[in-house]
Amino acid sequence: MSLNTNNLNIKKLTFRVILMIFNLLIISLMLRLGAYLELFSKSKSTLDIDRVIISNKVELSKNEKNTDIIFIGDSSCLMNINADKFTDISAIESLNLGTLSYLDFESYGALLTNAINTIDSKVTLICLIIHPEFLRRAEPSESHIEFFKSCNKNEYTLNFSEGNYLNNVLSLNIFKDAFYGKTPIPLEGRFGKYYGFTSSLNDYLNTHRGSAIDPREFSPKSHHGNILYRITDRKIEQLIKFKALLPSQCKLVLCLSPIPDILTDENYIDAIATIKNKIKKKARIDYVLSMPVSLPSKYFSTKTHLNSTARLFYTEALSREITDLNIFKK
């Protein structure tokens, strides 16, 4: 015979395997016990950019007490609006609760409710800033919504492949939550160069009243796709529900974010005007701002985000538009 396996003792090998599995289960049991005894303090999950943004905004919405105007919306709100700059120019205390387009109006509403319940003074204005891309998105991302909900319930679970058999048997999620909640994770690409780690991005958002900068560079060549933007009826319904959350003294302002002019065609301005009218009419938005719907490509870091220079000008323009509404004077 070519393979002499006479020296193989299957009983001994099996015993070793069983012993190893037993040890694995002991580790798992110890983790469960630790979690039961609350030895692992609940820590904020910071696995990647999206999770940092979501968990940070939930915290901000529950902790910031001094705000007159809240910017809320998708990532174009997060990246295009400089809340510090806005406050400097207008002398109106502002907070940027812009998150991601992967969430939905229901999540934005939950954030808003947190903020309204937290803020001492009465918030006068809610500025909803969304990108046309968000309006035509059919469904939000389930995993992002779930993560948002867990943060909002103060659970901060990382949502690692839930339901995975191995995960459950070995209690991996307990370890992951404890580990990733305390370990800074390097960010990838340009975000890594600009912010460094998940923890530094979180600090940045805290010190800049929820605003961030998209450090990438826009390349028109890599951005194609159609610009036939529209708003679905479902989004309108959600927007109506969102509006209903606002306290009576609070006004809702809508601003649609710009796209690079290289991506527009001659019908684009009309298409956006139609969307705005539809929203104003059906959702009864108090004000719809007439901010530019497109800007030169050099002002962009991506198709949906302005770069660090352009966002300052954009914030200035927004500040002027909002001041012209005379809401705060009243």
Add this chain to the structure above:
Amino acid sequence: MLFNSTSFLIFFFIFIGLYFTYGRRNITTRNLLIVISSYIFYSFWDWRFTFLLLSSSLIDFKIGCLLQNEKVQSKRKNLVIVSVFCNLGVLFLFKYFNFFSESLNELLINLGASKFFPQAKIILPVGISFYTFQSLGYAIDVYRKKTTCVDKLVPFLAYVSFFPQLVAGPIERSTNLIPQFLSSRKISNEFIYIGFNLIILGLFKKVVIADNLAPLVDMVYGQNINTGPIILFATIAFGIQIYCDFSGYSDIARGIAYILGFKLMINFNLPYFSTTPKEFWRRWHISLSSWFRDYVYIPLGGNKTGKSKTMRNLVITMLLAGIWHGAGWNFILWGLWHGLMLSLFSNFEPKNFVTKTLGWFLTMIIVFYGWLLFRCNSIEQIVNFTLNFGANNFPNWFNDYLFTLLLFGLVFFILQLWKKITSELCPAINLNIFLNSLVVAIKIYLIVLFWDSNGSHFIYFQF
């Protein structure tokens, strides 16, 4: 198919099942099973390159047979030249053609001429540098009469394509591996036990340490971050990453081979404890450095031809070793750097604690600056990073960077220190059954925790 992927686990369990049932019949069945499985394993990357692997093997098999029967020295020499030409020709075509063509075109453009040399649309076959060198080594060994030719095709094909070490080594010597394909193998509990421990150790190094350090390295080298301390720490992180990545692969390869009843050579032996550059190369990627020593350095004259020629031989050998790693100026510079340092410190033999400590420090500076050359993406980046090494500015995330590096660096350090103190094949292997299984269970737990089901690539696959 990556060792650290779920698809490999499935492949391996099916193979093991067949190996311990059908493979028991006779040597030919066992070897045939290894050959078929190895070619299936290889075809997961690109099935077309299995023909290249087969052609390379067939050429050297035939040349080996002809060399064995040929008595005229000049004809024997011609035969071995054919083998060298074929193996290095294939390597040149797939790995270096575009690099040389592009470099010559750039030179022509700088001289005011237009592009002349064409660019070929070819992709690099995985593991080509490893199996061509292994196959070529066999032909040279037969030529030198260090080994006799293999007169049966199947064992030879198994020797060249043996899947545990096919794509990233160790580059096995015919004298060690071929006899193992020709003889009956005894498999004992000890073999399985050692093999399993090595596989777990290798996966731990790769999945837990290397893959967690990779983002630290990429964020600096990928984004050209120019702050001195960060360049230094990213280079240290890369030194640990590449070691854990590559030695992890070698451990897994050796572990799998053990379970199948084969013993592969040790490829790494605590290289970061070396006190001279020479010692480092006796401990790092041993299968490659000894290949270059035996088939390049010694034939050039080694250290027997005077000081200046020894220096020349060292530089040539290391330059070729650099080029072996890849078609890029950074690898050429890396090879030259090590060649020059080996020449400069060839007579340095630390004897007491002080000189050994100084020697270790010096060796680490040489080695880690070498890693900077190795990892940089361009000459501009090398210049940039070298000039900015002293730039004393700290980004605001410096503490986070240091914390993460220290966290995984500490795990690496403990592993290395354990091996250094105990001289064990892998940590905890000699402990009693209960403690060993606890240590293995902890390793498995962490592997599962950081496991990426798609597997992340091993750095040396690109070579």
